[in-house]
Amino acid sequence: RKEVEQDPGPFNVPEGATVAFNCTYSNSASQSFFWYRQDCRKEPKLLMSVYSSGNEDGRFTAQLNRASQYISLLIRDSKLSDSATYLCVVRRSSASKIIFGSGTRLSIRP
Amino acid sequence: DVKVTQSSRYLVKRTGEKVFLECVQDMDHENMFWYRQDPGLGLRLIYFSYDVKMKEKGDIPEGYSVSREKKERFSLILESASTNQTSMYLCASSPSKPTDYSPLHFGNGTRLTVT
Numbered sequence A: 001r002k003e004v005e006q007d008p009g010p011f012n013v014p015e016g017a018t019v020a021f022n023c024t025y026s027n028s029a030s031q032s033f034f035w036y037r038q039d040c041r042k043e044p045k046l047l048m049s050v051y052s053s054g055n056e057d058g059r060f061t062a063q064l065n066r067a068s069q070y071i072s073l074l075i076r077d078s079k080l081s082d083s084a085t086y087l088c089v090v091r092r093s094s095a096s097k098i099i100f101g102s103g104t105r106l107s108i109r110p
Numbered sequence B: 001d002v003k004v005t006q007s008s009r010y011l012v013k014r015t016g017e018k019v020f021l022e023c024v025q026d027m028d029h030e031n032m033f034w035y036r037q038d039p040g041l042g043l044r045l046i047y048f049s050y051d052v053k054m055k056e057k058g059d060i061p062e063g064y065s066v067s068r069e070k071k072e073r074f075s076l077i078l079e080s081a082s083t084n085q086t087s088m089y090l091c092a093s094s095p096s097k098p099t100d101y102s103p104l105h106f107g108n109g110t111r112l113t114v115t
Helices: none
Strands: A004-006 A011-014 A019-025 A030-038 A045-050 A055-057 A060-065 A070-075 A084-092 A098-100 A104-109 B004-006 B010-013 B019-025 B031-038 B042-051 B054-057 B064-070 B073-078 B087-094 B110-114
Touching: A004 A084, A011 A019, A019 A084, A019 A104, A030 A060, A030 A070, A045 A055, A045 A060, A070 A084, A098 B042, B004 B087, B010 B019, B019 B031, B019 B087, B019 B110, B031 B064, B031 B073, B042 B064, B042 B073, B054 B064, B073 B087
Parallel strands: A011 A104, B010 B110
Antiparallel strands: A004 A019, A019 A070, A030 A045, A030 A084, A055 A060, A060 A070, A084 A098, A084 A104, B004 B019, B019 B073, B031 B042, B031 B087, B042 B054, B064 B073, B087 B110
């Protein structure tokens, strides 16, 4: 079983829809959590950090549930430009222990 | 804004060649990383450095070495390139203060093809 698991998708949704992804992690020693987006053939870029109390950045909302060991990303009013792969990233006990999920592909159709 | 610069976007090398991939960051970050990314396998850590001249093997160090002589520069070396090292290589950096748990900032990647 992978330490960080994501549904690979693809999620194919119409413009304007709300879409949500979950990511589960297995190591309870995980300390910090992030969502990255990656466009085709480009580098991953930080979308947002995920805080214990949940946080929002415009149309994007991230939640952390430590008891159930998952994080989520909600995208409201989706735009064509949101089409990308979304990577869940978990960082734990030492600086080098950074675990990437394999990503969820999102495709927004007009 | 953090800037992580990788010296080449695309490289084509022959089997057996020694290959140097260079990465420079301008934010005085202590931690630097080299990953490779392959379809279906995701990002895999090759090497990590937490300070000048300090390094730690990642998950797949075989066939690679690294050099960190200056804080801002982290080099990945393929001692004798092989076709199975054809991949996208990503350098990243992060600060260690106030916490080691800050996000990574990536360079724009080097797509290496070994023929």
